[in-house]
Amino acid sequence: MIKNIIFDMGNVILDYKPEKMTRCYTDDEEAVKILTHELFSNKEWILLDEGLIDESQAYKGICKRIPERLYPLCAEILMTWHEHFLPIESTYPVVKELKDRGYKLYTLTNAAERFRVYYLNNPAFELMDGFVVSAEEKLLKPDRRIYQVLLDRYNLKAEECFFIDDSAANIEGAAKLGIRGLVFDGDPTKILDAVASLE
Ligand SMILES: [Mg+2]
Numbered sequence: 027m028i029k030n031i032i033f034d035m036g037n038v039i040l041d042y043k044p045e046k047m048t049r050c051y052t053d054d055e056e057a058v059k060i061l062t063h064e065l066f067s068n069k070e071w072i073l074l075d076e077g078l079i080d081e082s083q084a085y086k087g088i089c090k091r092i093p094e095r096l097y098p099l100c101a102e103i104l105m106t107w108h109e110h111f112l113p114i115e116s117t118y119p120v121v122k123e124l125k126d127r128g129y130k131l132y133t134l135t136n137a138a139e140r141f142r143v144y145y146l147n148n149p150a151f152e153l154m155d156g157f158v159v160s161a162e163e164k165l166l167k168p169d170r171r172i173y174q175v176l177l178d179r180y181n182l183k184a185e186e187c188f189f190i191d192d193s194a195a196n197i198e199g200a201a202k203l204g205i206r207g208l209v210f211d212g213d214p215t216k217i218l219d220a221v222a223s224l225e
Pocket residue numbers: 034035036037038191192193
């Protein structure tokens with residue numbers, strides 16, 4: 027019997043589209059290309075998610091690879107990108123429906139410490155019973171230890187959990203601990219169908 031639903035954040039609850047976010051700051055095509063790649067698709071982003079560096083260290087590292095004219099924009103995006111990290115509108119009603127049906131809800135996210143700055147701006151997170159944030163654990167999905175942190179912290183049984191993530195690798199990571207799940211494809215009604223099929 028499923029009692030707990032675990033949600034990934036990026037591209038499940040919030041719309042994580044780095045290029046779209048960078049475009050909120052500039053229409054200089056070269057700047058968009060460079061900053062999108064160097065901020066969001068390079069080693070510092072992963073190290074931030076892993077909690078191994080802070081934003082000033084990330085800024086210094088990124089600046090080694092970008093033109094000097096982009097330093098101010100780089101700093102601005104690094105500190106404010108989350109203002110453009112917006113909800114996927116169709117997910118919230120499904121989260122609310124599951125909450126109303128009595129499921130406990132959790133978020134398990136690969137995210138930097140900045141998560142604590144922006145997460146309460148989203149109503150879906152107000153419905154959550156708990157959070158595990160990679161930077162705070164110094165562990166990234168799909169490392170099995172981060173799923174174990176969630177199970178241990180909230181005293182959950184793997185077989186009573188259902189996990190939703192847009193990454194197949196993360197769903198496979200959870201499966202290794204006996205947590206069933208769904209690779210999210212953007213259609214939240216499939217979450218309800220999948221949970222109903224397990225009842
Ligand atoms: Mg995701």
